[in-house]
Amino acid sequence: MKSILILLSFVCWTFLSNPVTNLSNEPDTAFELQASTPGDSLIKTMLNIDQSFPVDFIRWHLLMQPESQTFDLSINYGINQPNTLGFTAAGQKQSIQGSYQVRSGPHGEVYQLKSETAKVAFSFLQLNEDLYHLLDADQQLMLGNGGWSYSLNRKTPSHQKSPLPALAAATLSKSTPYVAVFDGRTPCSELAAEYAIPVSTECIKLKWRLTLYRDSTSKQPTTYTLTRIFRRAQAITGKWSINQKGEATIYQLHPDEKRDEALQFLVGDENVLFFLDKKQQLLVGDENFSFALNKKLK
Numbered sequence: 332m333k334s335i336l337i338l339l340s341f342v343c344w345t346f347l348s349n350p351v352t353n354l355s356n357e358p359d360t361a362f363e364l365q366a367s368t369p370g371d372s373l374i375k376t377m378l379n380i381d382q383s384f385p386v387d388f389i390r391w392h393l394l395m396q397p398e399s400q401t402f403d404l405s406i407n408y409g410i411n412q413p414n415t416l417g418f419t420a421a422g423q424k425q426s427i428q429g430s431y432q433v434r435s436g437p438h439g440e441v442y443q444l445k446s447e448t449a450k451v452a453f454s455f456l457q458l459n460e461d462l463y464h465l466l467d468a469d470q471q472l473m474l475g476n477g478g479w480s481y482s483l484n485r486k487t488p489s490h491q492k493s494p495l496p497a498l499a500a501a502t503l504s505k506s507t508p509y510v511a512v513f514d515g516r517t518p519c520s521e522l523a524a525e526y527a528i529p530v531s532t533e534c535i536k537l538k539w540r541l542t543l544y545r546d547s548t549s550k551q552p553t554t555y556t557l558t559r560i561f562r563r564a565q566a567i568t569g570k571w572s573i574n575q576k577g578e579a580t581i582y583q584l585h586p587d588e589k590r591d592e593a594l595q596f597l598v599g600d601e602n603v604l605f606f607l608d609k610k611q612q613l614l615v616g617d618e619n620f621s622f623a624l625n626k627k628l629k
Contacts, residue, residue, distance in 0.1 A: 364393040364463060364483040365618040369476050370408055373467060377453040378406065384423070387411040388479050390618060392486075395442075401430050402444055404451075411478075416535075416619050427451050436470065439496050458496050461488035461615045464599070464623075472498075474602045475625040477514035477538075482605075482621035492612060497578030499598045513541040513604055513624035518617055519561070525608050526592035530561050536620055537561060541604075543571060543582070555584060557594070567591045576611060602626040 368374060370386025380386065389408040396402065409422030429446030440457040455463045456472070465473045465481040473481035519534035530537075538560035544553050557567040569586035580598040596604040597613060606614045606622035614622035 359397060361394060361396045361398075363486040364391065364395065365486050366391045366481075366483045366616070366621060367479050367619050368465070368481050369479045371476075373473070374453075374465070374481075377451065378425075378427075379450045380408065380425075385410055391483065392618070393483065395431070399430075400432065401428065403428050404444075425449075438498050441466065441470070455483060458605070459493040459613055460491060461485040462605075462613050464603070472599045472603045474628075475515070475623065477540075477625070477627070478516060480515060480603075480621040480623035480625060482616060482623050484616040484618075484621060486618075488615040490612075490615075492610070495576055495579035495581075495597055495607075495611065495613070497580075499580050499600045509545055509547050511543045511601075512627040513539075513543075514627050515539050515624040516620050517606065517614075517622050518620050521614060522606065522622070525614075526594065528559070528592060534561055539624060541624055557584065557586075581607065581611065596624070599623075602628075 367388050367390045370380075370389050372382060374380075374389065375382055375384075375386065378389070386408045387410050389406050392405045394403040404427040405424070406427070407418065407422050407424050409418040409420070411417075412419045427446050427449045429444060429449065429451065431442055431444040434441050434443065436456065438456060441454055442457065442463070443452075443454045445452045453465060454470070455465045457463050461484065463483040465483065467473050475481050516536050516538050519530055519537050522528065522537060523530045523534065528537075540558040542556045542558075544555065545551060546553050552571045552573060555569060555571045557569075559565050559567065567586050567588070569584055569588075569591070571585065572583050574581045574583050582596045582598060582604065584592075584594045586593055595607045595611065597607055599605055602625065604624040606624075608614055616622050
């Protein structure tokens with residue numbers, strides 16, 4: 332009995348001396364996120380960029396420091412230099428420091444960042460340890476365009492297998508359009524290797540347009556057309572379906588030709604789709620492009 336009491340005392344002392352300080356999914360050590368996002372009016376407001384200043388895209392390097400719950404953000408923004416990944420006249424640069432807090436949202440951990448001195452405030456949703464997505468004022472996924480998305484990618488991804496976040500239901504309502512078009516640009520080599528897409532070693536990006544059709548009576552998925560552009564456009568056709576993996580919703584493409592890639596996407600909401608690999612894990616982009624498609628609204 333005396334031995335048991337001594338053991339229990341030691342266990343209690345060890346626990347109290349080493350309290351658990353990180354109960355969320357937030358990493359314990361500093362980590363860096365990178366991305367290139369659109370430069371529309373909403374993100375200009377969040378980053379306190381002059382609305383009159385012309386911006387095609389914004390390049391992000393965001394250092395998150397969980398121990399102090401502070402951040403250091405470097406942004407570069409301006410007009411895209413044609414046929415390059417950079418800016419005309421090097422663009423404008425800005426450095427922003429501030430603090431952040433993490434709260435639990437309906438779809439996962441939400442990071443809320445704020446800088447009083449720079450008058451900057453924005454938030455993003457953690458999809459897994461390697462991928463995050465910016466949120467609008469209503470805490471909805473921000474919609475990008477055909478050039479850039481609003482995903483933030485971990486610079487040194489862990490590539491740990493993780494469950495998919497439950498972001499959207501599989502319901503196709505009467506209000507859902509019978510034809511939905513999604514555009515985007517992604518990194519090239521990782522996706523090409525995953526799905527055996529024939530490209531050259533000099534390929535740095537792929538352009539995509541996905542058009543989904545559904546039956547006007549049953550409202551169910553029917554066919555799709557996927558246009559992939561490296562040097563020239565290649566159209567892929569087939570059927571598509573909606574699958575569930577746990578609480579996550581996945582759009583699965585079934586190409587007519589077996590040699591074509593059977594891509595699958597995590598549904599973020601009606602406007603944003605995220606590329607998945609063959610094991611149904613989220614793909615992580617780089618500082619130039621993310622693995623997301625954005626709905627074309629007009």
